[in-house]
Amino acid sequence: MIKLTDIRKAYHQGQHNELWALNGIDLAIEANKVTALSGPSGSGKSTLLTLIGCMARPTSGRVQLGERDISGLPERFLTDIRRRTFGFVFQQFNLIAGLSARDNVMLPAYPLGGDWRALHERADALLDTLKLGQRRDARVEWLSGGEQQRVAIARALINDPQVVIADEPTANLDTALSREFMAILESLKQQGKTVILTSHDPLVVESSVVDRVVHLRDGHLVEGDK
Amino acid sequence: MQSRSSHRVFAFLAIWLALFLLTFADAALRRDTGARVLEANEQLVAQLGLTDLCLFTEARYTRHPSQADLQSAFQDHPLAFEHFPSGSLLPPPRNLSSSYENLDRKTKSAD
Amino acid sequence: MKIWIERQKALIDFTLSSLARRKLKNLGLLLVYTVIVFLLASVMLYTHALRHEAAQVLKNSPEVIVQRMVAGRHDLIPLGYLEKLGRIRGVQNKEGRLWGYFYDNVVSANYTLMAPSPESHGFGRIADGKIVIGAAVARERGLVPGNLISFRSYTGKLFVFTVAAVLPHEAELVSADLLLLSETDFRAFFDIPAGYYNDIALSVANPQEVRNIASKISETLPDARIILREEVLRTYESIFNWREGIVLVLLSGSILAFAIFAWEKASGLSAEEKREIGILKAIGWETGDVLKMKFWEGALVSLTAFLLGYVAAYFHVFHFSAALFEPVLKGWSVLYPRFELVPVVDGFQIATLFFFTVFPYTVATIVPIWRAAITDPDAVMRG
Numbered sequence: 001m002i003k004l005t006d007i008r009k010a011y012h013q014g015q016h017n018e019l020w021a022l023n024g025i026d027l028a029i030e031a032n033k034v035t036a037l038s039g040p041s042g043s044g045k046s047t048l049l050t051l052i053g054c055m056a057r058p059t060s061g062r063v064q065l066g067e068r069d070i071s072g073l074p075e076r077f078l079t080d081i082r083r084r085t086f087g088f089v090f091q092q093f094n095l096i097a098g099l100s101a102r103d104n105v106m107l108p109a110y111p112l113g114g115d116w117r118a119l120h121e122r123a124d125a126l127l128d129t130l131k132l133g134q135r136r137d138a139r140v141e142w143l144s145g146g147e148q149q150r151v152a153i154a155r156a157l158i159n160d161p162q163v164v165i166a167d168e169p170t171a172n173l174d175t176a177l178s179r180e181f182m183a184i185l186e187s188l189k190q191q192g193k194t195v196i197l198t199s200h201d202p203l204v205v206e207s208s209v210v211d212r213v214v215h216l217r218d219g220h221l222v223e224g225d226k
Numbered sequence: 227m228q229s230r231s232s233h234r235v236f237a238f239l240a241i242w243l244a245l246f247l248l249t250f251a252d253a254a255l256r257r258d259t260g261a262r263v264l265e266a267n268e269q270l271v272a273q274l275g276l277t278d279l280c281l282f283t284e285a286r287y288t289r290h291p292s293q294a295d296l297q298s299a300f301q302d303h304p305l306a307f308e309h310f311p312s313g314s315l316l317p318p319p320r321n322l323s324s325s326y327e328n329l330d331r332k333t334k335s336a337d
Numbered sequence: 338m339k340i341w342i343e344r345q346k347a348l349i350d351f352t353l354s355s356l357a358r359r360k361l362k363n364l365g366l367l368l369v370y371t372v373i374v375f376l377l378a379s380v381m382l383y384t385h386a387l388r389h390e391a392a393q394v395l396k397n398s399p400e401v402i403v404q405r406m407v408a409g410r411h412d413l414i415p416l417g418y419l420e421k422l423g424r425i426r427g428v429q430n431k432e433g434r435l436w437g438y439f440y441d442n443v444v445s446a447n448y449t450l451m452a453p454s455p456e457s458h459g460f461g462r463i464a465d466g467k468i469v470i471g472a473a474v475a476r477e478r479g480l481v482p483g484n485l486i487s488f489r490s491y492t493g494k495l496f497v498f499t500v501a502a503v504l505p506h507e508a509e510l511v512s513a514d515l516l517l518l519s520e521t522d523f524r525a526f527f528d529i530p531a532g533y534y535n536d537i538a539l540s541v542a543n544p545q546e547v548r549n550i551a552s553k554i555s556e557t558l559p560d561a562r563i564i565l566r567e568e569v570l571r572t573y574e575s576i577f578n579w580r581e582g583i584v585l586v587l588l589s590g591s592i593l594a595f596a597i598f599a600w601e602k603a604s605g606l607s608a609e610e611k612r613e614i615g616i617l618k619a620i621g622w623e624t625g626d627v628l629k630m631k632f633w634e635g636a637l638v639s640l641t642a643f644l645l646g647y648v649a650a651y652f653h654v655f656h657f658s659a660a661l662f663e664p665v666l667k668g669w670s671v672l673y674p675r676f677e678l679v680p681v682v683d684g685f686q687i688a689t690l691f692f693f694t695v696f697p698y699t700v701a702t703i704v705p706i707w708r709a710a711i712t713d714p715d716a717v718m719r720g
Binding site: 242273 | 346347349350353354357390391393394395396397399401402404413432434436439440446447449453455473475504505508509510511512513514515517535536538564568569573576586637640641644645646647651655670671672674675677679681683
């Protein structure tokens with residue numbers, strides 16, 4: 001479903017602090033599977049995630065989504081594809097403080113201009129399935145870490161994306177909450193979502209929910225796929 | 227389901243916009259009744275030969291700005307009559323005084 | 338179209354909940370903003386209406402007034418001057434006017450005393466011993482028709498008058514301090530001999546010729562000072578223009594203070610706001626969406642302030658007689674006319690006010706966002 005061909009990515013290109021985060025990645029990611037990108041910090045796994053999720057464009061190489069080459073598209077189109085195809089769960093959750101859980105969940109749908117009532121109900125339904133129904137009017141900064149992550153997951157799902165992208169989802173969670181997260185992941189897979197995540201947490205990488213682990217080091221793929 | 231905040235703001239703005247437009251209607255209405263008053267005042271002005279508005283009654287020479295003479299207290303110009311709290315901070319524009327001075331200079335003898 | 342509207346409504350929802358987070362600060366800003374608009378609009382409406390009223394009412398005042406100067410002072414004008422003026426071509430009507438000032442130390446007020454000419458309708462026949470008084474005089478001295486009132490004249494003699502009538506309340510703007518009395522009483526009260534007047538009012542056959550006639554008068558009567566109606570009208574125009582200017586100068590301090598405050602508030606982008614914009618970009622908002630959202634913030638705040646401020650100013654000026662400005666205009670006057678201005682609203686003025694209050698704030702809200710809004714969406718993940 002997502003195909004990467006000879007992807008390279010440089011930051012600060014042409015400056016003294018030029019940094020090549022990715023050096024020629026070829027990777028195909030299957031639909032309806034959970035794929036984990038693993039590797040030490042600085043291995044380029046987060047950068048790869050941003051390229052897959054259309055948040056950034058590669059310096060060279062091709063990104064194909066389905067049959068479509070999206071690496072050369074201008075920002076407008078890229079944004080449109082991103083918000084219809086991908087849902088993001090960030091390591092720091094990146095919720096907007098001061099707003100209620102429900103408002104946060106609804107945010108990605110605002111620029112789409114859909115029916116507000118339907119959106120409202122969808123947000124409530126998502127919060128209910130994630131066992132946050134009773135906390136939906138609470139400001140997000142009053143929620144616990146686990147609850148905040150579930151808000152972030154609900155937000156990622158609000159536009160009903162095909163692909164859910166999670167960056168180090170268990171980094172800020174204890175073991176019990178991490179297991180809970182894996183259970184949510186399992187249910188997403190059952191709903192037919194494609195999940196791509198980065199992690200170096202053994203609890204995630206060795207979990208049976210994860211179908212495939214891709215190892216990275218210094219911007220290269222390393223042999224030893226699961 | 228709770229009411230939507232944008233709708234509440236629209237309603238609020240709509241009410242004030244209506245009030246804003248109502249001020250124009252009100253102005254038109256009051257202009258009609260006010261026209262009678264203005265007309266009565268115009269007649270009074272014509273009958274009595276009044277020259278000034280009765281706004282500044284604090285002193286003799288502020289009561290009729292257009293009639294005050296050149297030598298009243300503190301007064302240095304027929305247009306400069308603002309020595310009280312209602313007074314002037316700025317001089318009158320030059321072009322205003324010139325016409326009067328011109329007429330004045332046409333007199334053959336000095337006054 | 339429906340999608341576009343839904344999208345704008347959603348952006349407004351967001352901007353409102355985001356404003357609601359700092360409720361006190363934003364309400365304070367809105368209040369100050371509204372007060373500024375209110376003051377500006379009040380000054381504008383008030384001076385515009387007053388200027389209009391002065392021009393309207395005084396367009397019937399005498400076209401030319403001739404005063405006699407003696408040793409450079411305004412002096413009584415003898416009857417002979419009337420005849421000399423009558424020989425100037427183009428002079429249509431001429432009459433001697435009798436008017437003067439009287440200081441009433443009972444209420445410390447200045448009155449304008451006037452003997453209407455016998456030809457003027459309505460007031461021509463004020464019987465000896467009677468006076469007609471302005472509404473403010475009646476109010477200040479507590480007089481009703483039929484009452485007796487006595488004044489000690491400048492000659493030291495006591496004069497007793499019967500109040501025959503009170504001038505209508507609506508006419509206060511031109512007649513609040515008037516005392517109208519008969520010519521005989523007037524001459525006796527001020528000890529003015531027969532055959533002398535205070536000044537002469539003229540009307541001319543052809544208004545175009547007014548200036549020529551004026552210079553002819555000053556040739557015929559070298560000791561005359563000539564006051565033209567158009568000068569009177571321009572005087573009033575300039576009085577209100579510069580009074581408006583004064584108030585605006587005084588206001589400018591607070592306007593500047595507000596401008597700094599609003600600029601600071603609108604343009605000072607905190608680290609938190611920058612982070613929020615990064616998040617919005619990361620979860621799928623376009624640069625344009627962020628800018629639109631901020632546009633709505635600026636537009637809603639300034640539009641609300643404009644509407645509230647303007648409507649309040651309208652009611653202040655035209656329904657509450659501009660109560661806040663009264664001290665400024667009243668000065669040290671004891672007699673002050675109570676008048677309700679006829680609403681004259683200038684659409685262009687309102688458009689100007691709208692432009693200068695709504696536009697800058699909205700721009701100040703959007704412009705600084707620009708830089709933050711064009712950050713890459715992956716900036717959030719790079720930490």
